[in-house]
Amino acid sequence: METTQPEGTPMSDEPPAQPLLRAAVPHAGADTWWGVPRQLQLTETDGQSRMSTHLTTRRSGYARTAPPRRWGPLFVLQSIVVAVYLMLGSAGYASADPSTPGFSQLHDVSPDSVEGQSLLKVAATDADAQLGKSAGFAVQKFKASNGWAFLSAQLRSPDGSPFDFAGTPLAEAAANGGASKRYVALFRAGGSGGWDVVTSAVGPTAPVWSEWAQQYSAPVELFGN
Incomplete structure (x- = not known):
């Protein structure tokens, strides 16, 4: 079977370029993570595949390879509670130390x-x-x-x-x-x-x-x- 090439179209032995595939990375029903839009691009060109993750901030407009780490108020509160607990535990241990005058049991x-x-x-x-x-x-x-x-x-x-x-x-x-x-x-x-x-x-x-x-x-x- 012969393949008829449309008139005016040059013949080429190279396979046609694959279309660009894009898929948004979902995160809890949103397309943002820590306030940063995230898009995953999959491109096939000349038989080679490459995957790149592009993170672009809305504020500055420059590309970033990782989102900034931000400590939420809950994390800060938990850290304070743990620190206080450790301090109290240390004080309790010291008061129960037999070498401390009078602070042991009877x-x-x-x-x-x-x-x-x-x-x-x-x-x-x-x-x-x-x-x-x-x-x-x-x-x-x-x-x-x-x-x-x-x-x-x-x-x-x-x-x-x-x-x-x-x-x-x-x-x-x-x-x-x-x-x-x-x-x-x-x-x-x-x-x-x-x-x-x-x-x-x-x-x-x-x-x-x-x-x-x-x-x-x-x-x-x-x-x-």
Whole structure:
């Protein structure tokens, strides 16, 4: 069968050029992505195929190979929440660290520990101020819990001998049986990592500390057996 070539049309052995095919890339029912029109072109010329993606901004009119990354308000809010959560988690871990004075659960305080020595130093300063002379302690009860501490001890002279009230404001009361040789104190951890005396009593003859839990909102377990 012969193929009749229209008059005036030159004969050519090359195949006719394929038509240009264009297909819009869909995205959620729109032809834009992040505000940028996107069009995919597929071109066949001389038996070779090539695919190119053209992204053109509406504002500047120049070609771009990738859309700009923009952080939405939801992403920013989530980032802030995660950052706050990590900060709080770190703070909670630090407060639960046994090396942090008084911030662990209820425990007996060893007088020879760093925590115990720190508390006894504050207690001695407090007792000395009330008595007007130096005093030591024979610890009977020493507990701490969550930033609180309670000490109950018998007064001793610095050399370890029984304490003598002579020359103190309680000398007369002690001579008449109106003062014991007990020292009790309630402490609260300070912001600088030290301890502060919340309240104390020198020579009490009644369990004045039984009201401290309610009066100062201290952990009641500090005063139990």
